[in-house]
Structures are given as C-alpha cells and as structure tokens.
Amino acid sequence: MQSKFINLNRLLQFLNPLAWSITVKLSIAFLSIAILPMSFVGYYNLKMSTESIENSEYYKLQLIATSKANRLDQLIIDNQNTIKNIATDSRVGNFVKAAPLNRENSRSEAQKVLQRVANTHPNYDLVYLIDKNGICIAATELSLIGRNYAFREYFQRAIAGDAFVSSILIGVTTKREGVFFTYPVYSESGEVLGVAAIKITAADIWAVINSVNESNITSFLVDEQGIIISHSNREYLYNSLIPLLQDSQKKIAAEKRYGRDVIKSLNIPELKVMLNPETSGHTSYYSPIEKNYQIVGYAPLQTQSWVVGVSKPRVIFMAPINLLFEQNITFVLGAGAIATIVALTLSRTISKPINILIAASRSLEQGDFIHHESNLYRNLLKTSRTQDDMGQLVRVFMKMAEEVRVREQKMELQMQELRIEIDETKKANQVAEITGTQYFQELQYKAKKLRNRAEVRDKTPIDYLHNLQKKVQAQKARLQVGR
Numbered sequence: 001m002q003s004k005f006i007n008l009n010r011l012l013q014f015l016n017p018l019a020w021s022i023t024v025k026l027s028i029a030f031l032s033i034a035i036l037p038m039s040f041v042g043y044y045n046l047k048m049s050t051e052s053i054e055n056s057e058y059y060k061l062q063l064i065a066t067s068k069a070n071r072l073d074q075l076i077i078d079n080q081n082t083i084k085n086i087a088t089d090s091r092v093g094n095f096v097k098a099a100p101l102n103r104e105n106s107r108s109e110a111q112k113v114l115q116r117v118a119n120t121h122p123n124y125d126l127v128y129l130i131d132k133n134g135i136c137i138a139a140t141e142l143s144l145i146g147r148n149y150a151f152r153e154y155f156q157r158a159i160a161g162d163a164f165v166s167s168i169l170i171g172v173t174t175k176r177e178g179v180f181f182t183y184p185v186y187s188e189s190g191e192v193l194g195v196a197a198i199k200i201t202a203a204d205i206w207a208v209i210n211s212v213n214e215s216n217i218t219s220f221l222v223d224e225q226g227i228i229i230s231h232s233n234r235e236y237l238y239n240s241l242i243p244l245l246q247d248s249q250k251k252i253a254a255e256k257r258y259g260r261d262v263i264k265s266l267n268i269p270e271l272k273v274m275l276n277p278e279t280s281g282h283t284s285y286y287s288p289i290e291k292n293y294q295i296v297g298y299a300p301l302q303t304q305s306w307v308v309g310v311s312k313p314r315v316i317f318m319a320p321i322n323l324l325f326e327q328n329i330t331f332v333l334g335a336g337a338i339a340t341i342v343a344l345t346l347s348r349t350i351s352k353p354i355n356i357l358i359a360a361s362r363s364l365e366q367g368d369f370i371h372h373e374s375n376l377y378r379n380l381l382k383t384s385r386t387q388d389d390m391g392q393l394v395r396v397f398m399k400m401a402e403e404v405r406v407r408e409q410k411m412e413l414q415m416q417e418l419r420i421e422i423d424e425t426k427k428a429n430q431v432a433e434i435t436g437t438q439y440f441q442e443l444q445y446k447a448k449k450l451r452n453r454a455e456v457r458d459k460t461p462i463d464y465l466h467n468l469q470k471k472v473q474a475q476k477a478r479l480q481v482g483r
Helices: 002-015 022-087 090-097 104-120 153-159 202-210 246-255 269-274 314-366 375-384 389-435 438-458 461-482
Strands: 124-131 136-139 164-170 177-186 192-201 218-222 228-231 281-287 292-300 307-313
Touching: 022 104, 022 164, 022 177, 022 192, 022 202, 022 218, 022 281, 022 292, 022 307, 022 314, 090 104, 090 124, 090 136, 090 177, 090 192, 104 124, 104 136, 124 177, 153 164, 153 177, 153 192, 164 228, 177 202, 192 202, 202 218, 202 228, 269 281, 269 292, 269 307, 292 314, 307 314, 314 389, 375 389
Parallel strands: none
Antiparallel strands: 124 136, 124 192, 164 177, 177 192, 218 228, 218 307, 281 292, 292 307
C-alpha cells in the first residue's frame, strides 16, 4: 500500500510542472523556443510548397488537355471545311438532284470528286453521298451503296440543314470505328437534296489524344453524354463516367452507336464536372480499373461538346510532395537534435551551478561546508572563476559562507568564555554557600584555635622573649604618641 502511494506521488510530481527540476524546466523551455517556431515555419513552408506544386501540376495537366483540345478543334474544323467543299461542289449537287434513273450520267463525275478527296486524305475511311431518303447513292467503298442510314443521327441532323460531327461510332457496315462529318447538299433554291458524309478513322482522334511525352500521364476523350470515346486503356472505352438515363441508353442502342446494347458506367461521380464544362478545370478521383487515385486536368473543345481529360496517378503526383515532406521532416529532426543538444548543454550550464549551490547550502546548514580538499569546494571554486552571473552568484555565496564561518568561530569562542565564566560563578556560589553556613564557621574557628596553639607550642623561649620585647616596645611607642 505504501509503495503504491509512493508511486502515485511520483506520478503526480511528474505530471506537475511546478515539481519538475530546473534542468527539465530549462530544457523544455529551450526546446520550445527552438523547435516550435521552426516547426511552424517548416509547416508553413511545406504547406505553401505543397500548394505550389499541386497547382503547378494541375496547371500542367490542364495545359496539356487544352493543347489537345485545340488540336482536335483544328482537326474538326479542317474536316468540316472539307465536307462543306464536297457538299457545295456542283458535280455533287448535279448528281444528288438528278432523278434516280438519270444519275448514271453524272455518277462518274461525282465519284471522281469523292475519290480525289479520299486520295488526298489518307486518314479518311469513307467518303459518300446519301439522298434525302437516307440511301447511300455514291461512296468510295462500294459496299455502302444502297444501304439505308436514315436511322443515324448524323444523317438526321444534316438532312434537317445542320452541319454535324458525330461522336466516335462503330460503322454498321464496315464495323470500323470512326467519326462522321456530314453537311447538307442544297439545290439552287436552297432545298436540301441530300447529305455529303466523310468518316475519319478513330485512330486519328486517338493519335491526338494518346500523344503524350510522359509515360505516367494518360489522356482520354469524353463526349457530351459522358461516354469515354478515346482512351489508351480499352477497358475504359465506351463506358460512361456516371450512369446514363434510360432514355439515353435506348437511343444509343437504337442507333447501334457503339456496337453494344448497354453502356456500362464506371460510376465516378467526381468526374461529373467534365460533362459540358464551360472552361478548363481539374479534379481528382478513384479509378475502379486502375485501383488507385488519380488527378485530372480537363479542357472542353470549342467546336464540339467533347472534353479532353489528362490524368496522372496521385502517388506519382505526390512523389515530389512526399520528398519535400521528408526533407522538411529531416531538417526539423536534425535541427531539433541540434537544438536538443544545445538546450541540454545550456540547461546544464545553468542548473549545474545551481545544484552545486544547493549542495553547498545543505553542507553549510550542516556545518561541514568549508573543506578545501572536498569536491564540493573545488566545484564551487571552479564555478566562481567564470565571469557570468552564475560565477558572481557563487562568489557572493562563498563570501557569505566565509563570513558565516568566521561568525560561527567567534560565537564558539564567546560561548567557551561564557561557559568558563558560568563555571567560575557556579564554583564561587557553591563555595559561598558552603562557607556561609554556621557549621563551616565553627569549623573555621576551631581550626584557627588549633593553629594558634600549635604556633605557641612550636615557639622557643628565645623567640618568646623576642616577641615579648617587641610587644613592650610597641606599647611604649603608643604611650609616647598618646602624650
């Protein structure tokens, strides 16, 4: 029970700062002064550096995405100009407006136009013409002629009088992926007679998207519905960022847009910001396929409702930040170690003389302070030689201790003299007490009588005569004086 109480008392002393030793207090004070400001500065610098690196990395990804978006815009504009030139060519117009039975006369001219365009653009997969009923009437690939494309959105939009650019689609005839550009063919009166169409290979789009100098950066392209239409990893291809509405699923299936009946969702709600954004931006997300966190910068196209995304694994993005964090931690720990050594040294420099003074005070209290050969005195003497405040304090203490020692010696001498006086007084009082008694006086009287008798008995007749003679002379002298 007593040991538990002692342990509890020690614990309370340990937890009570007022009970700490001066060494501990000074060490904590010095460490706090040295480490806390440095830690705050290090944390602030790390935070600002992290934000700077993060913003720089996001800006870099956005810049890459914007660059790719601009290249795609230019590619789309060039192809839009090409399809417009085809649709406005008089030979194409004459062929489309001719009656079906009379088209053979102008077919060769129209076919030459299509073939020349295909020859000058190796990236074109198909160049063809569609009448107002959706039937292909001329094409660089003969297998398309006679097929009905009225169900395709690119035909429906163009026959309504709009220039149109499709998403990346899978051809129902060729089964090849590509992007379709369509433009209405007008008569002299402005009537829409048919549609001119070109299909560029998806590889052209993918080449722009996948052209990245860094191996750890991945680019992808998202259409207006949030469906990934370009990605270096085909596991992502033709999946939606977020679940599509049921109506959108039915429309895509009816148009046989991506060669599949159902568009699966990656279910990445963080990437919802990439659906029809007005400006470039950035975000982060967890990739269910890569099984890691990614950061992404994105930029919308100006000519199409597509968005280019450029992503990077967060672990790679965090590498320089982690390195910076490790450097800061190393610096703080190193500086902390140095500060600890300095703090302990300074605290010992201050606490050691104090502890020596405490020991000297206890020794002075016990009366065995001044022993010139003792370690305590030598330590005091050594400390007193310093020129700082502690040295001055020790010198004052030693002077005080010497004065105390001299004063104690004087007091001891005075005490000894006082003891002697007290002893003599006691003796005198005791003698007086003895001699003052009647019994002692009677003894003294008897002793005197005995001494007188002994003197008379011991004297010779001659001595007796001399004494008698002296008495007679003395008597005569008194008589003469009396006269």
